[in-house]
Amino acid sequence: MSSNPLQGAQFVLAAHRISQLPADQGAEVAFAGRSNAGKSSALNALTGHRGLARTSKTPGRTQQMVAFSLPPLAQGDDLPPLDVRLIDLPGYGYAKVPVDLREHWKKEIDAYLHQRRSLRGVVLIADIRHPLKEFDRMMLDFCFATALPCHLLLTKADKLSRNQAIQAMAAMRREFDAAERQATVQVFSSSAPTGVDEARAKVIELLRRPREG
Numbered sequence: 001m002s003s004n005p006l007q008g009a010q011f012v013l014a015a016h017r018i019s020q021l022p023a024d025q026g027a028e029v030a031f032a033g034r035s036n037a038g039k040s041s042a043l044n045a046l047t048g049h050r051g052l053a054r055t056s057k058t059p060g061r062t063q064q065m066v067a068f069s070l071p072p073l074a075q076g077d078d079l080p081p082l083d084v085r086l087i088d089l090p091g092y093g094y095a096k097v098p099v100d101l102r103e104h105w106k107k108e109i110d111a112y113l114h115q116r117r118s119l120r121g122v123v124l125i126a127d128i129r130h131p132l133k134e135f136d137r138m139m140l141d142f143c144f145a146t147a148l149p150c151h152l153l154l155t156k157a158d159k160l161s162r163n164q165a166i167q168a169m170a171a172m173r174r175e176f177d178a179a180e181r182q183a184t185v186q187v188f189s190s191s192a193p194t195g196v197d198e199a200r201a202k203v204i205e206l207l208r209r210p211r212e213g
């Protein structure tokens with residue numbers, strides 16, 4: 001068996017509505033981030049598949065939800081392996097996306113986070129060099145409103161010194177603590193690479209965790 005349980009990820013389908021996603025069973029983790037944050041690169045690094053999610057694609061390509069299947073995940077004991085997926089959510093947090101399309105995705109993502117029973121958590125990807133933007137804050141709010149675990153990857157850490165990266169992470173942790181928000185945060189870089197094992201372990205932990213509520 002592969003030492004990376006996320007290896008072997010395969011494209012299943014691209015959806016414009018949550019009703020088009022694969023059957024709502026098993027467990028999945030969703031990836032969200034503004035365009036250009038580094039989400040595709042993170043998905044590629046985590047799955048060990050360089051071409052899985054296309055990096056630096058044309059703006060239109062980001063405007064779908066994309067489902068990737070993973071090999072069944074062992075659960076231990078006498079439980080059967082779990083049917084698992086990753087869902088790449090559209091990142092629309094920049095000006096080129098028309099307002100009506102942005103509104104469409106805001107509603108779809110909100111509905112997805114509320115209704116999707118197999119969803120176990122969200123990995124939010126943000127550029128470590130910039131403060132969180134409106135899209136990121138909306139995702140965090142959605143997660144807290146639905147009691148979904150959120151794991152924040154502060155990516156492109158290779159653009160900062162190690163010390164600066166740690167300080168950025170500490171500042172984010174303080175902010176979450178002050179707001180009593182249960183999000184977790186780590187330093188990440190697809191290029192270095194940095195934090196890939198930690199992020200992978202978190203995704204697997206989320207996939208194995210039962211949904212609360």
Ligand code: GDP
Pocket residue numbers: 033034035036037038039040041042054055056057091155156157158159188189190191192
């Ligand atoms: P997405 O739009 O969020 O899927 O972002 P991409 O993964 O396509 O990355 C956007 C740009 O940032 C591309 O030019 C990537 O090469 C670059 N990028 C992504 N991750 C990293 C990283 O960890 N470090 C650096 N230096 N560049 C990155």
